Amino acid sequence: MLPLLPVTILHVNLTSKEIRVEEFDDIDVIKKFCGGRGLAGYLYLTRYDLTLDAFDERQPIIYATGVLTGTTLPSSGRTSVIFKSPATHRFFKTNVGGHFGGELKAAGYDLIIVEGRAEHPVYIDICDDRVSIEDARKYWGMDNRQINNAIRSEKKDEKVQLTTIGQAGENKVLFSSIHTSIYNAAGRGGGGAVMGNKNLKAIAVRGHKGVKVAQPERFISAADSLWEKACNNVGVQGLSMYGTSIGLAFSNSMETLPSYNFQTGYCDGADNLSGPAMVNSGLVERRMGCYCCPVGCHRYSVVKDGQYKGSYTGGPEYETLSAFGSGIGITDPRTVVKANEYCSLYGMDTISCGHMIQWLIECKEHGLITDEQAGVKLEWGNDETVVELTRMIAMREGIGDLLAKGTKLASEEMGGDSYKWAVQAKGLEQSRVETRSTFAYALAFAINSRGPDHLNSECLAERGGSKEAISLIKRITGSEKYAVSTNTEKRADIVRWHEDVYALGDSCGICAFPTTAQHWMDEFDIAEVLSAASGLELTSDEVMLMGRRTITLERLCCALLGYTRDDDILPYRLMNEFSPSKRENSGDNSTEMLERMKDDYYRLHGWDMERGWPKKETLEMLGMGELIPVVSKTITLP
Amino acid sequence: MKRINIDPSKCVGCRICEITCSFHHFGVFSHELSNCNIDSEDALGNFTPLICIQCEERSCVHSCPVEALSIDPVTGAVRCDHDKCIKCGLCIKACDHKGIGFIMLDGEDRIAVCDLCGGDPKCVKRCFIKAITFEDDDAVCDKENSL
Structure with missing residues (x-):
């Protein structure tokens, strides 16, 4: 199979026990939203009812491997897991590394969408084209290490890759996580509880196929040069x-x-x-x-x-x-x-x-x-x-x-x-970031559709900690002087660029380190590898628009559920209590500072200032007009 | 002559070697169609690259009842004449390093062993962590002796 053409979706309904495979080939949607996180969000909004309770069995959980997962593109093995969060009661994207995504791709699938609730604990067993729902009653109560060992022993195959939940997911702890390769976690938002509520203990995958790309020589040349860039990057060496x-x-x-x-x-x-x-x-x-x-x-x-x-x-x-x-x-x-x-x-x-x-x-x-x-x-x-x-x-x-x-x-x-x-x-x-001395982070955390968290943008560059970071800030804002984290100017531009590239990276399966943290892979690189892999000729502007649409769609999901700019806040302590640091001008995240940056951000996006919702004209301009009737049954867009 | 050298203590289990190998030989990214494999024990963080190290013993070559296996005089890699091979698997049993195995190609079993990519192994180039290296025979022997 070639990346994106088509997108192979495995549907499993745990209530009806129906299993079917869909070849999604709507090229117009694919060109707009890419695959992975972007496409999963599109499918969620257009096919499912986000207004139902997070624990309603009709709510799906979507495992979306990156479009380029399974290839030799460096750091491309990530999978997004998407569900309605029982903690935030919002559309929730979470993302995980490990080896599950690569194995799922090798089995021939891009996405798994699980609906319904099983009568008793089960696991989904996937071996290439053979998919079944298996009894997991004897595995209920096991921890993540035990369940991995038990299913691998049952299959007599150590190469089976699993995504699993432990006892916290079974007990519906509202911040329980979903694990791959035992120790890698799609940690945030309570996805473990969503699986637990579905009586879904695990998904086991073994794939014997492989991934091909449309233009192998072009792809490998681009991927190889990114390997060279990675290996020569001082930040990569330190992180490693x-x-x-x-x-x-x-x-x-x-x-x-x-x-x-x-x-x-x-x-x-x-x-x-x-x-x-x-x-x-x-x-x-x-x-x-x-x-x-x-x-x-x-x-x-x-x-x-x-x-x-x-x-x-x-x-x-x-x-x-x-x-x-x-x-x-x-x-x-x-x-x-x-x-x-x-x-x-x-x-x-x-x-x-x-x-x-x-x-x-x-x-x-x-x-x-x-x-x-x-x-x-x-x-x-x-x-x-x-x-x-x-x-x-x-x-x-x-x-x-x-x-x-x-x-x-x-x-x-x-x-x-x-x-x-x-x-x-x-x-x-909140993630462990002191937003009172990093103001793009403060804005990014406040407007993040999932909550005050770094894994939707990761605006590290605003600190100007490296030559690459300073040059990126100059490219986004026009001047190096904005590479200071306690500056409140141009934070909206910085946040929006990071969100766009982050969403694009998630959709492709690319980790945040190459794109937003260490700056050795940018939108030009991604356009090149995505074009070579899929055969679609895509420019850097077009791939960034895929990210922009993903962010806009997720915002639309917030709007659909009635959330507005009033909800775009930071925790009480950060907005009301002073915390000095050695960074100049740090202190707190006052309402006044946040509201001013939010104005800039909504304006930049073409969202309305009163509620922070995408305007109809903005959606039309982004080619997302078809989503207006989808949400108009519930809300009136500006 | 140069040989493959493995340092399992460095391997992070990323499997880039596997799909680099499959792409170079078969034009597809597949950890099944690979001349190298990562033996993974993720619960304990243990990963071991399994790949032919062009050992001195060459037990695989000696074990072959039909002389399908030979040694490339230029690179020192083990070669398999797939027309002669009867797929008996004796070479796999003979290898102490788990460096030779079967892959499934077009529905048929086939012996897979590292051919050193003709003298410039691609997996070595990609192994950022240097768990798989390609070194002069003397240097490898020195390391083995020091263990």
Whole structure:
């Protein structure tokens, strides 16, 4: 099969047990939305009812491999998982690496759409053209490591790749994650609970086919030159050596490392958690790579001494080290590895899970809960508390049942002022980025259709941390002077470019590191590889428009559900509490600053200023006019 | 002469070697149609590239009952004459390195073994992490002895 022509979709209905394959070949839609994330969003909006409850069995969950996944394009092995989030009650895109996407492509499928709910736990078994729904009752209750081992043993094939949920997904923890290759997680938004609600424990895939491209010589020439660029990139080498927490100690020194539930930007001793420190101490045993990625930023860590001796897991990544480390005042990386292991096995988003613990500790400080009520000693820096609460959340034991609901619902139940230290917006806990000293991030987090999170844009370039970053900011804004993260000018332009290229990258299966974090693959490169692979001649402007339409479509999904610009906010703490850092002009994300940047952003997009909804004329201009009647039954577009 | 050298401790399991090999030999990105394989134990983070290392013993060549296997005098790679091969699998059993195996091509089993891409192995070029290298025989022997 050739990338995009056609897009092969496997439909599985767990209620009716119907299995069918669709060859989607509407070239007009494909040219507008690409495949992967873009096409999945289009299919969701046009074929399914987004207004139904997230746990309604008619809501689909879509596994969308990247268009270029399965080829030798570097860092192209990623898969988007799309569903309605039970945490945010919004259309939710999440994205994962590992090896599931490459195997699914080898089996001959681009997308899997699962609808319905099985009568009892099942897994979907795919081996090339043979697809079946299998009984998984004996696997229910297993963790992610056990289920991978069990199904591979059952199949007598170690090469089977799986996407799975652990006990947290079964227990419908609202931030439970979906795992591939055991330790890679489509972490955010509660996709694990969506699978758990469908009684879907796993999807097992084995593929013996392969992927072809339309113009092999042209493709391999473009892909090879990107490999050369990657291998000669200093950032890639550093990331490969020390992983995503390579800059943690630097952030700490700049007082921008979210610590003590975003009350400070500095945590004494947190330098122990940095990538170089963990490599040098021997905690990180080796690197792990996603499908066809030259970077291998993923870690594999083993605790060799202390009370958590014997724990092992993929990770920990930067976000986990901040969520379970500096965020709680934990400075022993072995404790973070233990908590990370639980999250890997039970299947939970480490960002949200770590945040729940931070929030609960503050609840005690404000007199809203006691140690006796919680069943653990609530204080900053207590290793046992972190590990035990993580387990209790996954199992919904005791206070864990409240925490499993996420900070938005939990703070409503806890009452008092607890919403003030619930560092969430739209029902999603904020990623570990100090937005009070990085204002493109602040804007990007506020307008992000899924919540305050870095994985929809990742505007690292605004900090001007490298020659490439400064030159990118100049290309977007016209001047190098905007490569300063505490400047509020031109943030809308910076955010929109990053969102467009991020969405395009997701649709192609390309990781964020090449495009938005390390700048060794841009829209010109993507246009070239996508053209060579598919045979469609696409320009850089056309591929960026694919990204723009994806972002616009996802915004339309927000509008359909009644969300407006009033919902485009940051967590209370970030907007109302001051946090000094060593960056000039940092402080807080005031309403005034945010609203001004939001005005710029909506104007740039051609969305209306009152609600932040795409205007009809904007949709027509983008060639998305056919979507106007789709949403007009529910809302009136400006 | 140069030989393939493997360092499993470096391998990150990305499988780029597999599909680079299949593309170069068969024009398709497929980890099944490959002369190299990654033996993956992802739960424990263990990955081992399995590929012919042009060993001294050449057990595969000696085990072949029909002399289908031979050694390329220029590159030192093991060659398979597929017309002679009777697909008995004795070479696979004889190889201690798991460097030779069957692939399924057009519905038929076929022996697959690294041909060093004629002396310029493509997988080595792509292995960013240098888990698979192509080195002078003496250097490889020194490394093996030091182990």
